Amino acid sequence: EAQVTQNPRYLITVTGKKLTVTCSQNMNHEYMSWYRQDPGLGLRQIYYSMNVEVTDKGDVPEGYKVSRKEKRNFPLILESPSPNQTSLYFCASRQGIISNQPQHFGDGTRLSIL
Amino acid sequence: AQSVAQPEDQVNVAEGNPLTVKCTYSVSGNPYLFWYVQYPNRGLQFLLKYITGDNLVKGSYGFEAEFNKSQTSFHLKKPSALVSDSALYFCAVRDGTGGYQKVTFGIGTKLQVIP
Numbered sequence: 001e002a003q004v005t006q007n008p009r010y011l012i013t014v015t016g017k018k019l020t021v022t023c024s025q026n027m028n029h030e031y032m033s034w035y036r037q038d039p040g041l042g043l044r045q046i047y048y049s050m051n052v053e054v055t056d057k058g059d060v061p062e063g064y065k066v067s068r069k070e071k072r073n074f075p076l077i078l079e080s081p082s083p084n085q086t087s088l089y090f091c092a093s094r095q096g097i098i099s100n101q102p103q104h105f106g107d108g109t110r111l112s113i114l
Numbered sequence: 115a116q117s118v119a120q121p122e123d124q125v126n127v128a129e130g131n132p133l134t135v136k137c138t139y140s141v142s143g144n145p146y147l148f149w150y151v152q153y154p155n156r157g158l159q160f161l162l163k164y165i166t167g168d169n170l171v172k173g174s175y176g177f178e179a180e181f182n183k184s185q186t187s188f189h190l191k192k193p194s195a196l197v198s199d200s201a202l203y204f205c206a207v208r209d210g211t212g213g214y215q216k217v218t219f220g221i222g223t224k225l226q227v228i229p
Contacts, residue, residue: 004157031215042204042221043158050215058216090157100146100165100210103217105157 002027006091006106013081014114021076021109023091031094032074033058033103034066036087043090049074050097081113116141118207120220127195128228135190135203135223143211147188149179152202152222161203164188165210175199195227 004025013019025032033048035058045058049068063085065077074093078085088110092103117140127133139145146165150158162173164181172178179190190203205220 033217035219040221043219045216048215056215092158097215100163102148102150102160102163103158105150105159107155107157 002104004091004093004104004106006089006109008109009107010110012112012114015082016080019078019081019111021078021089021091021111023074023076023106024072025074025091025093025104026072027093027095027104028071029093029095029104030071030097031099031103032068033092033094034064034074034076035090035092036060037090037108038087046076046089078111081111083113086111086113116207116209116216116218118205118218118220120203120205120223122223123221124224124226126226126228129197130194133192133195133199133225133227135205135225137188137190137205137220138186139188139205139207140186141207141209143209145186145188146208146210147179147181148206148208148217149173149177149188149190150204150206152204154201158204161190195225197227197229200225200227 007022034046035043044060047066049055091106094103095101119138148163149161152158169181202222208217
């Protein structure tokens with residue numbers, strides 16, 4: 001089954017404790033992206049990657065890092081999480097770099113930073 | 115800069131009635147337009163897209179959307195609403211000119227179908 005898998009689905013942690021949210025897709029997609037969803041703000045893009053070792057900032061990259069060492073994986077790293085990063089996070093992938101294809105989304109990771 | 119507006123936070127409609135969820139957009143070049151649906155505790159699922167061609171596009175679950183270039187709108191419609199259509203709907207736009215990669219989402223519209 002074609003899917004985007006995020007882990008963990010839920011995490012409660014404390015300010016300053018480094019965490020990583022993993023994202024993996026099994027569709028051999030070139031393009032991957034991270035979003036955060038906040039009430040009244042919709043989805044905002046954090047980072048995206050057009051292929052292995054190619055990443056770029058989205059609209060709200062501050063406080064986040066990403067890496068793309070393998071095509072299927074695109075982890076989101078919070079080096080020193082803060083309460084304003086409490087949010088619902090989605091990873092997505094899309095076939096093709098310059099493409100009109102839709103994105104496939106994971107089921108989300110709800111992060112609470114205390 | 116590109117943007118998407120979904121002017122209604124919530125739309126209520128009776129089961130069996132037609133529904134419309136509104137979306138307007140702004141892009142510099144040619145718009146690629148998408149509708150996604152989000153059910154509770156799930157990620158977004160693709161419903162339909164407009165890239166080029168016929169202004170009326172049909173998608174999953176009986177939904178359709180009409181692209182109107184002069185009004186820069188891409189409203190989502192369905193002739194007869196089902197209770198199971200109750201969900202959060204997102205409109206998204208991408209500038210299809212020159213390989214631009216960024217996708218901008220609206221804030222979402224909650225659709226409530228009343229039995």
